[in-house]
Amino acid sequence: MHLSGRCSRLYVSLTHDHFCVVDDGPGLEPSEVLDQLETHHKKRTRQGDRAHAHVIGTGMGLAMINALARRLEFELRRAGEVRRWVFEGTVLVSENELVGACDDSGTTLRVWPDASLMREPLPSRAELSAVLEKVHWLCPALRVELDGRRFSGEAGLAAWIRRQPEWDGSPVETLELVDGARGARVGLAWAWLDEPCVARQAAFVNLRETPRGSHMDALLEGLAARYGVSPAMARRRVLALVSVVLEEPRYDSPTREVLAQPELGAWIEASL
Known part of the structure; x- marks a missing residue:
């Protein structure tokens, strides 16, 4: 609700x-x-x-x-x-x-x-x-x-970034996207780390952890283009949290771990 x-x-x-x-x-x-x-x-x-x-x-x-x-x-x-x-x-x-x-x-x-x-x-x-x-x-x-x-303390996606052990103090950026026609809302928070590491990217769809799919691919592709690196390097440099709210999410696996909505991914990537 x-x-x-x-x-x-x-x-x-x-x-x-x-x-x-x-x-x-x-x-x-x-x-x-x-x-x-x-x-x-x-x-x-x-x-x-x-x-x-x-x-x-x-x-x-x-x-x-x-x-x-x-x-x-x-x-x-x-x-x-x-x-x-x-x-x-x-x-x-x-x-x-x-x-x-x-x-x-x-x-x-x-x-x-x-x-x-x-x-x-x-x-x-x-x-x-x-x-x-x-x-x-x-x-x-x-x-x-x-x-x-x-539950107290700082809330929000940016707060999650700052709570992670990988965070090195790099600036935390956020982006909110709303598309009423699609019935979609996307919240993004990320920090571009100074050095490559085993960085974490977490993603949720309608509050359910959904670690792979269109939203995560778009995040890595968009940030790779933004910072001029390969998607593989972006995965090692970005600490990120994605929260997607969809009226009717579509999945590519019965366990609902892979979001399959390429039009959503294109929207996210273009916004980055």
Whole structure:
């Protein structure tokens, strides 16, 4: 929701058996809630003997989360009312119940994962903190909290560059690109290091780490032309972070590690 400018705060808490996520966005229309939460199959089955694995940072829809939960509670704060939907084993047991009043808007999601369907029902607090720290860097306008602790310190892409051990004090440059027609936003930050090294280039698409593809190729080609070196040398001289927001990203691999959008790459390269 923050990626589309619809919330400014994100609160996450983790206990021994469930997690909770709260935001201050506008919330869904009550009529939209079941469309988002109901699973395609009322009865969950394991596929063969394979259990679902917890994959940090991949993201999934509410219906998939519901399919992997033994209990899910969804609260909607909207128009002065707090309303709740509850699922147990994907079965709806409470619908649109009025449970309180409010003077703000947003949603609260509480999930108790079903351990029988997942090898790792919950991430560790350290893993979750690492994920949210990336959100703190990539979305500097978003206030992020974990268990009541706000992520502090300098946020933003340039701050990430200055935090890396390879950074040698070279100037950090940034570039923001917006294309409403494409539904695309790109944030770039980089430092051209004084000496070649094993420099790091990190890239994210819709907050998911996507290290290869059109965006990264364009960054290296564009900076190579800018500084008059080969792309191979640019890889050894540039410390960079790329954040791309796309309405419908296209990938060249089932694991979504390779972004395949050459028109986006051409736009980035030309802008450098």
